[in-house]
Amino acid sequence: MHVLRSGLYLAVVASISGAAGTTFQATPQIDGAWTLTQSSLASRDTTITNSSPQPGLVVFSKRHYSLMLVEGSAPRTLFAEPSRPTDAEKLAAYDTFVGHSGTYVVADSLIEMHVVVAKSPSLMGTDLRTSFARFAYRIQGDTLWLTRYAANGVFRMRLLRAE
Numbered sequence: 754m755h756v757l758r759s760g761l762y763l764a765v766v767a768s769i770s771g772a773a774g775t776t777f778q779a780t781p782q783i784d785g786a787w788t789l790t791q792s793s794l795a796s797r798d799t800t801i802t803n804s805s806p807q808p809g810l811v812v813f814s815k816r817h818y819s820l821m822l823v824e825g826s827a828p829r830t831l832f833a834e835p836s837r838p839t840d841a842e843k844l845a846a847y848d849t850f851v852g853h854s855g856t857y858v859v860a861d862s863l864i865e866m867h868v869v870v871a872k873s874p875s876l877m878g879t880d881l882r883t884s885f886a887r888f889a890y891r892i893q894g895d896t897l898w899l900t901r902y903a904a905n906g907v908f909r910m911r912l913l914r915a916e
Contacts, residue, residue: 782892783859787811787912789822796906807849811899811912818866819854847872853886864888864899 789809793802807829809822823829829849832838838846853871857864866886868876876886888899895914900907 783813783864783890783897784815785813786915787813787897788915789910790913791909791911793909794906795909809910809912810915811897811910813857816856817854818857819852820866821850821852824849824851855886859890862889862891864890 787810789806789811791802791804792806792809793800795801803826805826807823807825807827810819811822812819830842830845832842832846850872853866853868853873853876855867855869857866859865864887866888868886871877888901890900891898897912897914899910899912901909
């Protein structure tokens with residue numbers, strides 16, 4: 754019975770991985786470093802577009818990714834004393850920064866990131882680990898669009914290939 758299950762499992766995996774247009778590893782197109790050039794958040798009532806974002810970098814290797822960006826269009830406030838920031842300075846820095854890294858898989862037009870380490874401990878929990886870091890993607894030339902659909906709206910990033 755165990756052999757039968759194993760054989761069936763391998764047959765299913767082989768048929769899925771052989772399906773046209775489906776891959777489960779990085780495509781050469783996505784490998785590399787990408788800089789954030791625009792972001793938007795759309796809800797039922799409104800869309801907020803940031804065409805002058807602060808620095809953002811997304812890096813994809815063959816199996817791993819790293820995403821780090823500063824939210825908003827205003828530069829982050831520097832600490833008055835870099836070696837001893839105040840609690841208010843730390844909070845402001847934390848609230849404007851997004852960062853997580855891990856592994857990922859690509860299937861058709863979907864990138865599913867498996868968060869290993871993140872600024873937010875909640876992203877490292879099993880509940881949000883895959884649902885939060887799941888993006889539809891599209892590449893056209895040197896531009897990558899990442900789109901995350903959620904109950905409260907749609908978040909989009911436009912990135913330009915840096916290398």
